[in-house]
Amino acid sequence: MLGHIEPAELQCTVAVERLNPAGQAIKRQLIRKGTVTLGRNEFQDMVLRVHDGISPQNFMLRDFQLFTRFAKDGKCTVKFIPESTQVLVSDCPPDRLKMFLKTLSIKHQASQGIKPMSDRDKLRAGLPRAFETLSPLQLKDVQKANEMRSKVNAPIQPKGPSERSVNKVLGERKQVKRPRPDCDASPVKTLHPNKKPVLVLPVAQKLSKEQTAVLNAVLSGKNVFFTGSAGTGKSFLLKRIIGSLPPKSTYATASTGVAACHIGGTTLHSFAGIGSGSAPLEQSIELAQRPGVMQHWTSCKHLVIDEISMVEAEFFDKLEAIARSIRRSTEPFGGIQLIVCGDFLQLPPVTKGKDIQKAYFCFQSRSWRKCIHMNMELTEVRRQTDKAFISLLQAVRVGRVPEEVTAQLLRSAYHSIERDGILATRLCTHKDDVELTNENKLKELPGVMRVFEAVDSDPMLFQTIDAQSPVSRLLQLKVGAQVMLTKNLDVQRGLVNGARGVVVDFQPGNQGLPRVRFLCGAVEVIKRERWMFKASGGLYLSRQQRPLKLAWAISIHKSQVSSALMSHHESFCIGSKLQSNLNIFLRESSPKNENCLLLTLKLF
Numbered sequence: 079m080l081g082h083i084e085p086a087e088l089q090c091t092v093a094v095e096r097l098n099p100a101g102q103a104i105k106r107q108l109i110r111k112g113t114v115t116l117g118r119n120e121f122q123d124m125v126l127r128v129h130d131g132i133s134p135q136n137f138m139l140r141d142f143q144l145f146t147r148f149a150k151d152g153k154c155t156v157k158f159i160p161e162s163t164q165v166l167v168s169d170c171p172p173d174r175l176k177m178f179l180k181t182l183s184i185k186h187q188a189s190q191g192i193k194p195m196s197d198r199d200k201l202r203a204g205l206p207r208a209f210e211t212l213s214p215l216q217l218k219d220v221q222k223a224n225e226m227r228s229k230v231n232a233p234i235q236p237k238g239p240s241e242r243s244v245n246k247v248l249g250e251r252k253q254v255k256r257p258r259p260d261c262d263a264s265p266v267k268t269l270h271p272n273k274k275p276v277l278v279l280p281v282a283q284k285l286s287k288e289q290t291a292v293l294n295a296v297l298s299g300k301n302v303f304f305t306g307s308a309g310t311g312k313s314f315l316l317k318r319i320i321g322s323l324p325p326k327s328t329y330a331t332a333s334t335g336v337a338a339c340h341i342g343g344t345t346l347h348s349f350a351g352i353g354s355g356s357a358p359l360e361q362s363i364e365l366a367q368r369p370g371v372m373q374h375w376t377s378c379k380h381l382v383i384d385e386i387s388m389v390e391a392e393f394f395d396k397l398e399a400i401a402r403s404i405r406r407s408t409e410p411f412g413g414i415q416l417i418v419c420g421d422f423l424q425l426p427p428v429t430k431g432k433d434i435q436k437a438y439f440c441f442q443s444r445s446w447r448k449c450i451h452m453n454m455e456l457t458e459v460r461r462q463t464d465k466a467f468i469s470l471l472q473a474v475r476v477g478r479v480p481e482e483v484t485a486q487l488l489r490s491a492y493h494s495i496e497r498d499g500i501l502a503t504r505l506c507t508h509k510d511d512v513e514l515t516n517e518n519k520l521k522e523l524p525g526v527m528r529v530f531e532a533v534d535s536d537p538m539l540f541q542t543i544d545a546q547s548p549v550s551r552l553l554q555l556k557v558g559a560q561v562m563l564t565k566n567l568d569v570q571r572g573l574v575n576g577a578r579g580v581v582v583d584f585q586p587g588n589q590g591l592p593r594v595r596f597l598c599g600a601v602e603v604i605k606r607e608r609w610m611f612k613a614s615g616g617l618y619l620s621r622q623q624r625p626l627k628l629a630w631a632i633s634i635h636k637s638q639v640s641s642a643l644m645s646h647h648e649s650f651c652i653g654s655k656l657q658s659n660l661n662i663f664l665r666e667s668s669p670k671n672e673n674c675l676l677l678t679l680k681l682f
């Protein structure tokens with residue numbers, strides 16, 4: 079089955095390097111399509127096997143160092159100390175690599191208590207050579223590893239990856255040493271028992287049946303468009319798809335910067351490198367052949383596009399033609415596999431300064447039918463549990479608006495909805511309205527204003543960062559400010575992207591960190607967080623800022639990627655402009671006129 083993942087095996091590019099005493103590579107074997115497997119030999123020693131399809135090479139996992147800093151880019155290195163050899167893994171689907179590393183780390187720790195056979199005993203045993211692939215992690219491995227972590231008095235131990243600490247482990251260099259054979263006999267010492275996080279069995283959130291079907295279609299190489307109403311897990315699934323594809327040839331993009339950041343990618347425009355795309359085709363092809371951009375087009379085998387509803391038909395056709403031209407291929411989109419997702423009943427392409435009649439949705443483009451092999455739909459809403467609200471949203475989505483829905487929606491505009499001092503967020507169609515509302519409300523509050531400045535990796539490029547970042551460079555706050563979280567901090571406690579709250583005070587000290595009380599009841603001191611962005615030319619940019627933004631009002635575009643905002647119908651109300659247009663919409667809508675709401679919004 080395609081969705082099945084063997085956690086102890088990787089298909090990737092592998093390099094095996096022999097090192098001199100200074101640690102420099104003196105011989106290198108490159109295997110472009112290699113297999114790396116974790117297993118045990120006939121003596122139950124853990125072994126890493128590298129296979130090039132002809133002959134395997136085995137390395138004992140005894141004294142080794144693991145370099146995992148770039149695991150999220152599908153890379154890691156295992157250095158075998160006694161053998162003076164290192165194995166470099168690259169272009170590996172990142173999710174698979176993470177699971178592989180967790181399996182390695184936990185199984186290795188779990189086997190620390192087993193006394194290794196001496197070389198003499200091994201010789202005597204005369205067992206035939208064997209290799210058995212490690213079985214998937216089980217609870218007993220984790221328990222055993224935890225037991226060993228609390229016992230072992232070895233000098234340097236790998237920090238165990240609990241769900242939370244795995245990221246740390248993946249960012250560090252670890253030296254893993256087998257305990258001395260006499261280790262079991264030595265008195266048991268507990269090293270900093272409270273400092274080591276307890277390991278837990280890593281379980282990835284399970285995909286639903288329909289999500290699995292999409293993933294399998296993608297892994298079988300099909301060009302897929304999948305849709306579904308808001309909150310059906312499209313972006314969630316996209317992230318999983320991206321994590322299952324080889325990173326070197328996979329480009330994750332979205333029509334807007336914020337949506338791109340949500341899936342860890344770039345904007346489609348930045349991938350394409352043709353500016354706004356308004357230049358004629360010949361000129362656009364030239365632009366796409368500039369150094370730094372051309373490489374996107376030639377190395378891309380899988381192109382992911384989120385929020386496709388905001389991509390214009392003309393732009394899509396242009397990209398398709400550019401792909402064929404640059405890749406010298408007659409296949410649709412130059413043979414690039416397309417994984418496209420979005421909801422055409424949500425926001426349409428931005429039509430600023432253009433004739434509204436001339437803007438078409440992507441599915442109306444000439445090349446769409448040639449390019450997309452499969453259309454799939456996610457139907458299960460994962461974001462909300464409030465059944466009444468879900469059915470209200472579903473009805474509006476397709477333009478079916480019975481009296482009671484109309485009444486409920488219109489009422490929301492007049493509600494001054496307040497719970498525990500936290501006001502409902504006003505949804506506006508225009509950024510200017512949002513800014514004005516937030517600025518005025520902040521001004522009205524008494525008390526001292528605190529300003530928090532972001533730390534950008536490249537301050538000169540703050541505009542590029544601004545375009546993709548969910549947080550601004552300057553964050554102004556006062557006690558009483560209505561705010562929204564812009565990052566998942568602790569999903570279990572409800573501290574998720576889009577959670578709303580109010581600033582209760584600032585911590586003493588010169589940092590003066592804001593303390594926020596959220597609707598979910600949690601009170602949290604908000605520290606600096608980091609966002610990474612991919613700019614053109616493979617450049618990485620980052621911003622560090624408090625993950626907050628003012629939230630008396632937000633734009634509909636922003637609300638597209640805020641997962642918690644729309645969780646309850648009490649938690650939002652509509653701005654007056656939107657409301658008056660909604661009136662028009664409600665009067666004019668009919669089941670046939672499915673995009674009515676969106677077209678109405680376009681009138682602004």
Ligand SMILES: Nc1ncnc2c1ncn2[C@@H]1O[C@H](COP(=O)(O)OP(=O)(O)OP(=O)(O)O)[C@@H](O)[C@H]1O
Binds near residue numbers: 285289
């Ligand atoms: N299989 C799953 N297991 C657990 N949580 C899930 C799953 N699928 C989706 N979710 C959760 O459901 C919520 C909505 O998902 P997501 O943001 O991907 O929806 P979407 O379809 O992209 O919505 P929109 O159209 O508004 O962009 C998220 O909080 C996500 O983590």
Ligand SMILES: [Mg+2]
Binds near residue numbers: 638639
């Ligand atoms: Mg989404």
